[in-house]
């Protein structure tokens with residue numbers, strides 16, 4: 001990596017931002033600035049313009065997002081502002097200041113009603129507000145800026161911030177029994193693996209811009225994922241498989257959102273770990289905390 005390449009990370013203190021920071025430390029990358037939601041508020045064009053002027057970034061990584069899937073159903077305006085308008089603001093600055101944007105999106109842009117591997121050309125038809133606003137953000141970027149990589153990922157977890165793995169470990173510690181749904185199927189993604197892939201793309205110099213899918217390898221349900229979390233962490237809890245209808249949530253979620261990763265693997269020559277192997281890595285990292 002050429003350490004002169006300036007990189008700005010928006011949402012730098014969120015889950016994925018912290019994963020990127022971890023991998024940067026491992027790789028000895030230092031020309032990278034992690035911005036919180038105040039100093040790098042993607043809703044404030046003035047702040048953004050100043051930052052871009054001062055830093056002249058070569059790459060911008062957008063990890064900033066509104067990610068509260070159920071709450072988004074009640075906070076449509078805020079979700080749209082952050083996920084759509086914020087993404088557009090960054091794309092405009094990248095266009096003006098000649099930067100490349102790496103933007104993170106989600107499997108929740110898909111309806112997920114067919115058990116078929118989803119590729120980048122498949123029709124995106126989100127079924128909840130979060131997914132709709134993330135798709136709108138993608139569309140803004142595509143219309144404003146050629147030099148972009150949009151990376152859709154799914155079921156992100158890590159040792160940082162809040163995520164399903166940490167929620168399960170907390171609930172497993174507090175309760176004797178837990179019920180988790182079996183009829184939503186997808187692939188977990190260890191944030192540190194995704195962070196490595198993002199930095200590999202930066203490092204590659206490969207300018208094949210466009211939309212890509214990235215998750216870990218394999219397929220699972222939330223129930224099987226929870227089972228693996230408890231087995232691998234040695235947490236004793238009675239786990240009940242239930243249908244989604246027995247766990248009503250404000251937002252609907254895709255029943256099947258397993259993504260095809262052929263394009264990202266072939267374009268950038270990436271090897272992707274199997275989800276269970278990465279879960280072991282994450283649980284070991286959590287044990288060391």
Ligand SMILES: NC(=O)C1=CN([C@@H]2O[C@H](COP(=O)(O)OP(=O)(O)OC[C@H]3O[C@@H](n4cnc5c(N)ncnc54)[C@H](OP(=O)(O)O)[C@@H]3O)[C@@H](O)[C@H]2O)C=CC1
Nearest residue numbers: 011014015016037041042064065067104106153154155156
């Ligand atoms: N988490 C998941 O399971 C998945 C996430 N994704 C996508 O991956 C990306 C990273 O997600 P993840 O790291 O888990 O999300 P987090 O919610 O952990 O991080 C998002 C960060 O964005 C910040 N933020 C919110 N509003 C603004 C703003 N106006 N300006 C700047 N920063 C802001 C948040 O700050 P604060 O907390 O203070 O509000 C938070 O630090 C997102 O694009 C998300 O949509 C995709 C698939 C799965």
Ligand SMILES: Cc1cn([C@H]2C[C@H](O)[C@@H](COP(=O)(O)OP(=O)(O)O[C@H]3O[C@@H](C)C(=O)[C@@H](O)[C@H]3O)O2)c(=O)[nH]c1=O
Nearest residue numbers: 067069106107108154155156164179180181222247253
């Ligand atoms: C806590 C809990 C959840 N569940 C179910 C609810 C839900 O369908 C599923 C996952 O729960 P969560 O609410 O933690 O996950 P959720 O917020 O839906 O996760 C999504 O987040 C956004 C940001 C994305 O982009 C998606 O890829 C995906 O990771 O597990 C249970 O069945 N039992 C439980 O005890």
